[in-house]
Amino acid sequence: MTVAAEYGGTRPGAGSDPEKLLEPVLSAFWDEPESWTLETYRRHQGYEGMRKALAMAPDDVIAYVKDSGLRGRGGAGFPTGMKWQFIPQGDGKPHYLVVNADESEPGTCKDIPLLFANPHALIEGIVIACHAIRSNHAFIYLRGEVVPVLRRLHEAVREAYAAGFLGKDILGSGLDLDVVVHAGAGAYICGEETALLDSLEGRRGQPRLRPPFPAVAGLYACPTVVNNVESIASVPAILNKGKEWFRSMGSEKSPGFTLYSLSGHVANPGQYEAPLGITLRQLLDMSGGMRPGHRLKFWTPGGSSTPMFTDEHLDVPLDYEAVGAAGSMLGTKALQCFDETTCVVRAVTRWTEFYAHESCGKCTPCREGTYWLVQLLRDIEAGKGRAADLDKINDIADNINGKSFCALGDGAASPIFSSLTYFREEYEQHLAGRGCPFDPAKSTLWADNDAHLGVNA
Structure with a gap:
């Protein structure tokens, strides 16, 4: 376990000196x-x-x-x-x-x-x-x-x-x-x-x-x-x-300190304590960045149930308001970072398999919707999908989102919506190229890193 609790200063999202220590x-x-x-x-x-x-x-x-x-x-x-x-x-x-x-x-x-x-x-x-x-x-x-x-x-x-x-x-x-x-x-x-x-x-x-x-x-x-x-x-x-001491840290509407769980393709994963409002760029600077020779492709600000971000969002302050305004949720502050060797379709499929497995089955949108999302995503990943499947998974996710008994359904829909927004062309490559364009041998994501990322093997 890595604990790096020395960063931040007062209100990191409001122009404070990043060299000050928390x-x-x-x-x-x-x-x-x-x-x-x-x-x-x-x-x-x-x-x-x-x-x-x-x-x-x-x-x-x-x-x-x-x-x-x-x-x-x-x-x-x-x-x-x-x-x-x-x-x-x-x-x-x-x-x-x-x-x-x-x-x-x-x-x-x-x-x-x-x-x-x-x-x-x-x-x-x-x-x-x-x-x-x-x-x-x-x-x-x-x-x-x-x-x-x-x-x-x-x-x-x-x-x-x-x-x-x-x-x-x-x-x-x-x-x-x-x-x-x-x-x-x-x-x-x-x-x-x-x-x-x-x-x-x-x-x-x-x-x-x-x-x-x-x-x-x-x-x-x-x-x-x-x-x-x-x-x-x-x-x-x-x-x-x-x-007053507590309010001296973080942002005006999201004051205080918190624990950020940094995992994935990073040099030094672990728990990083910092004021709310710090950015992923600053956290990566603290942790040694992405693994050597690789760059950030996409990441989650609050675990797999929050809409994913890309490298364009490195400077979004990690507090509730800023992350929400950027189109996601801070959630549990689980920062999963994936590099360019990762297939987005495969990652989203694995997450959706988790939600389908963990659905309690009480409400129909979540119980049935997550099941069919998994079937379609598996076909797309294997190169067996059709062009219409992209609109179909988007429609199924829309029928789950906001219509289930609890937030598990919303969490299952979030990776679908956000991945189609940022990486639709990657889905299309799986359809046009009849398979995944990524070489799994070049990624540690699914080989030895599953437990590290908190993704079920």
């Missing part, structure tokens, strides 16, 4: 021996933000996080404090906090390293969030395949209980809080918050019809906040160092 926050001590222990965390001002939060009124904590401008790091970028504010008060029902640690998006690999190296940041953030929303129960829904992380998270929770940071009357504040670590069974669909809640309740993970939203009727039909790991883990530093 003091690492989430990744500050990942490389220290036993970084995951309570002892190490407390040496780095661990649980100081929690102490300050517990001395504040719950509504004041919500207002403070809201004023900081922290936005959800799970993909949608919804303001975290505002989500907490939606929880009804005085309703007589228990309130729940659910942490979405079911990281499954192809190319996304930030939450699992964070939990593996620094689980106490999440636990401290959970205590602060539960104090704010007046909750006595929190659940961490972890992707079940990552057993080493599961064990480490269990140990961190045990340490927190032993130190009095979880359990009854935390630090004499009157807050009682129990945390449950729940291992999922490896379904991508359970990354969708309502499918996650159904799975947590013991049912098959499938998206719920909304409204009602989780803030009103979530886990066990009670008010529930569902937040991403990085969102909650960012809260302690905000309380400890101040909202």
Whole structure:
């Protein structure tokens, strides 16, 4: 794992000096021996933000996080404090906090390293969030395949209980809080918050019809906040160092720091902590660029479910507004970079196979549409397609996009639309030349790099 958290300065998208360094926050001590222990965390001002939060009124904590401008790091970028504010008060029902640690998006690999190296940041953030929303129960829904992380998270929770940071009357504040670590069974669909809640309740993970939203009727039909790991883990530093400090980084509407997952045909893949608004060009400069002798062809700003970009977008500030204005989404900040040896048709086919496999089957557009997209794309890649197939896959994607129960359908359609926009001639080459013009022997993409890219083999 590579951690390069030294870049940025204040508001990189607004003309700041790129030579200034960002003091690492989430990744500050990942490389220290036993970084995951309570002892190490407390040496780095661990649980100081929690102490300050517990001395504040719950509504004041919500207002403070809201004023900081922290936005959800799970993909949608919804303001975290505002989500907490939606929880009804005085309703007589228990309130729940659910942490979405079911990281499954192809190319996304930030939450699992964070939990593996620094689980106490999440636990401290959970205590602060539960104090704010007046909750006595929190659940961490972890992707079940990552057993080493599961064990480490269990140990961190045990340490927190032993130190009095979880359990009854935390630090004499009157807050009682129990945390449950729940291992999922490896379904991508359970990354969708309502499918996650159904799975947590013991049912098959499938998206719920909304409204009602989780803030009103979530886990066990009670008010529930569902937040991403990085969102909650960012809260302690905000309380400890101040909202002004947090706002001094990033852009005006997307303030703060975040983790970028850089993978693919790059010299040094890994997690790069930087202010929101940094560009891919700057990140590539930090990481040593593309692999020697090759150039960037296309990339994803937020995992495979976000519309792809090309080398023309190297200087797009990586914040929610700028990426959206350029025609994509920041998503989970999973920057998958592909060089000129990569066949776009093959890449899109592999992504679509993933979405077809992971579709829960609840709604017809996604269940049927992803299946037929895979059949057509496989024919096109093999040189068996027809000219009409390009319009057909575009039409099928249009019938999925915005018409499925959840965002999985939209994610499946995104690579189709964007690849046809930027690389339609490559699809046409497969049709006219009766096959792929790229030599797979010259690309490491599908040979030994599948796990590295987060693409199913």
